[in-house]
Structure formats: structure tokens, C-alpha cells
Amino acid sequence: MNVQEFIEKFAEAIDIEATELTADTEFRTLDEWDSVAYISVIAMMDEEYDIQIEMPTFKTLKTLGAIADYIEKNK
Amino acid sequence: MNNPFSLESKVIIVTGASSGIGAQCAIDCSKMGAKVVLVARNEERLRQTLNQMEGDGHMILALDLSSSDGLKEVIKDVVSKMGKINGVVNCAGMSSVTPLKMITDGQLDQFFRTNVYSAINLSKEVTRVGNFDKEAGCSIVFFASIMGLVGEKCKTMYSATKGALIAASRSMACELAKNKVRVNVVSPGAIETPINARLPHMADAELRKELEEKHLLGLGECADISNACIYLLSDAAKWVTGQNFIIDGGYTAR
Numbered sequence: 001m002n003v004q005e006f007i008e009k010f011a012e013a014i015d016i017e018a019t020e021l022t023a024d025t026e027f028r029t030l031d032e033w034d035s036v037a038y039i040s041v042i043a044m045m046d047e048e049y050d051i052q053i054e055m056p057t058f059k060t061l062k063t064l065g066a067i068a069d070y071i072e073k074n075k
Numbered sequence: 076m077n078n079p080f081s082l083e084s085k086v087i088i089v090t091g092a093s094s095g096i097g098a099q100c101a102i103d104c105s106k107m108g109a110k111v112v113l114v115a116r117n118e119e120r121l122r123q124t125l126n127q128m129e130g131d132g133h134m135i136l137a138l139d140l141s142s143s144d145g146l147k148e149v150i151k152d153v154v155s156k157m158g159k160i161n162g163v164v165n166c167a168g169m170s171s172v173t174p175l176k177m178i179t180d181g182q183l184d185q186f187f188r189t190n191v192y193s194a195i196n197l198s199k200e201v202t203r204v205g206n207f208d209k210e211a212g213c214s215i216v217f218f219a220s221i222m223g224l225v226g227e228k229c230k231t232m233y234s235a236t237k238g239a240l241i242a243a244s245r246s247m248a249c250e251l252a253k254n255k256v257r258v259n260v261v262s263p264g265a266i267e268t269p270i271n272a273r274l275p276h277m278a279d280a281e282l283r284k285e286l287e288e289k290h291l292l293g294l295g296e297c298a299d300i301s302n303a304c305i306y307l308l309s310d311a312a313k314w315v316t317g318q319n320f321i322i323d324g325g326y327t328a329r
């Protein structure tokens with residue numbers, strides 16, 4: 001999977017500029033990260049990649065690269 | 076003394092009877108003596124509810140309520156088998172946690188069909204002359220939610236449908252009172268059922284704790300809601316119409 005493409009979708013989901021983000025970004029430290037951002041990302045993963053991720057699993061993912069890896073492995 | 080809450084020999088339709096609150100309503104109506112028509116799409120799960128009910132003479136009706144095709148004939152058939160209808164509990168519904176910007180026309184359509192059209196169309200058919208019990212009266216219960224009264228992030232679609240039901244119930248109450256048909260709404264707070272078990276506010280420990288704290292009395296149980304329905308269906312509520320019963324453990328008290 002193209003990580004940059006995922007980063008752009010992530011950025012769009014939580015309404016920030018993709019240029020601020022890299023695969024190493026620890027997304028929970030972003031100012032914009034809140035419960036709506038979280039729900040938006042879960043919904044985006046479902047819509048764009050057909051991935052339904054459970055809460056406890058999502059919590060183990062720390063960076064954008066880690067989410068992208070997860071999607072790649074579970075597609 | 077006569078029990079004013081008895082549903083003895085009343086014919087009650089309960090939609091959404093295959094799961095959660097609707098299943099509880101069907102079971103509890105049977106315990107109060109009603110003959111129940113259980114409606115939902117999944118016939119097998121309707122049977123599971125039926126197995127937990129008391130008395131006999133109940134009926135299972137596997138039906139997709141998001142479409143009204145053929146509903147007129149179906150209700151006529153129910154009346155011919157069960158007798159005239161004394162009450163309807165419109166419990167079938169769907170919910171989601173959807174950010175505003177992800178809402179599509181297709182989803183809106185599905186939400187309104189499932190939550191609003193279903194209840195209005197079923198009420199329309201039940202209240203046709205000959206279908207309901209004009210002598211004893213008929214009680215229609217809509218299921219809204221506290222989300223029809225107050226807001227929460229990502230609940231726009233759901234709230235829109237529940238607010239629509241609350242508004243519709245009052246006009247229906249005005250129109251149908253002359254026929255001894257009462258129309259009321261039950262608006263529950265959060266109760267863990269299959270509708271929400273996998274949604275973030277229930278499945279995530281932190282969000283769930285936040286949600287619990289918003290309810291002064293903690294989260295509710297299905298029976299907290301079915302008991303309110305029994306009251307509204309019974310003769311104890313014969314002077315009650317056009318009202319919204321908020322059963323929410325105190326969520327909306329502050």
C-alpha cells in the first residue's frame with residue numbers, strides 16, 4: 001500500500017494538512033486528535049480500505065506508519 | 076382489584092422483537108397477558124424471542140420495515156389471524172456514529188426509511204378502520220432517544236430521525252384521538268444492546284466510562300424501557316397521548 005496516499009486520506013479525515021504528517025508521526029500527540037478525529041479515522045479505514053478495526057487493536061498502533069502496516073496486513 | 080397495567084387479551088405488535096429492547100418488550104408484554112405479533116427481518120432470532128415468552132397465540136412476522144410494499148395486505152392478514160390490534164411498539168431502528176462529513180444521501184435515506192418511514196407506515200396501516208380495536212382503543216408507541224432531544228458528536232443522522240419521530244407523534248396524536256388511538260414516544264438513554272455494543276462509546280473503556288457518568292443512575296437495562304411501554308400500552312395510560320417519556324437515568328436532568 002502507498003503510505004503517502006494513506007497519510008493524505010488520514011489528513012483529510014481529521015481536517016489537517018498532509019504536509020504536517022509523516023509515517024513516523026505519533027498521531028495521538030496532534031492538537032486535532034480527539035474523539036471525533038478517532039471516529040473519523042475508523043470510518044475512513046472502513047470506507048476506503050474495508051478494514052473494521054476493534055478498539056483495543058487500534059490502541060496498540062502508535063504511528064501513521066503502523067496504521068498503514070496494519071491495513072496492508074489485514075486487507 | 077383489577078391490575079390497571081394488565082395487557083390481558085390485548086393484541087400488541089412489537090417491531091424490532093428479534094433483539095435488544097424490542098425483544099424485552101415482546102417478552103414482558105406476554106408476561107402481562109398480551110397476544111404479541113413479533114416483527115423484524117431475522118426470523119430465527121424472532122423465534123429465539125418467542126421461546127422466552129409466556130402464554131400462547133403469539134405470531135411471528137418476518138418483515139423488512141424499511142419498505143412499505145405489501146404492508147397493507149400483511150396487516151389485514153395479521154388482523155384476520157389475531158383479531159383487532161390494541162397496540163404497536165415501534166422498536167425497530169438503526170444507529171451509528173458517523174461524522175457529519177461522512178454522511179451520504181444513501182445513508183440518510185436508509186436511516187429515515189428504517190427509523191421514521193417504518194413507524195409512520197405501520198401506524199397508518201394499523202389505524203385503518205377495521206384493523207384496530209375501536210372499542211377498547213389503541214396505543215401506538217414510537218421509539219425515539221435522548222439523541223432526539225440533546226446532541227452528541229457524530230449523531231446527526233440518528234438525532235434527525237429521532238427528532239422527526241417526536242414531532243410526528245404529536246400531530247398523529249391530534250389526528251387520531253377521535254378514534255381512541257393514543258400516540259406516545261419513549262426516549263431512552265443508553266442501554267447496552269447489539270445496536271451499540273460495537274460503537275466506540277460502548278466498546279472503548281474510556282468513552283464508556285464517560286457515557287456512564289453522563290447518566291446520573293448509570294446505564295439502563297432493557298426492562299427499564301419495556302416497563303414504560305407496558306404502562307403506555309395499558310389502560311392505566313388511557314388519558315395519555317402526544318407525550319414523550321424520557322427514560323434516561325437522569326441524562327437530560329443537567
Ligand SMILES: NC(=O)c1ccc[n+]([C@@H]2O[C@H](COP(=O)([O-])OP(=O)(O)OC[C@H]3O[C@@H](n4cnc5c(N)ncnc54)[C@H](OP(=O)(O)O)[C@@H]3O)[C@@H](O)[C@H]2O)c1
Nearest residue numbers: 091093094095096115116117140167168220265266268270
Ligand atoms: N440501546 C440504546 O441505548 C437505545 C437508546 C435510545 C433509543 N434506542 C432505540 O431503541 C430501539 C431498539 O434499539 P435496540 O438497542 O434494542 O437495538 P437492536 O438490539 O439493534 O435492535 C434493533 C431491532 O430493529 C430491527 N430492525 C432493524 N432494521 C429493521 C428493518 N429494516 N425492518 C425490520 N426490523 C428492523 C432489528 O431486527 P432485524 O435485524 O432482525 O431486522 C432488531 O430487532 C431503536 O429504535 C433504538 O434507536 C436504543
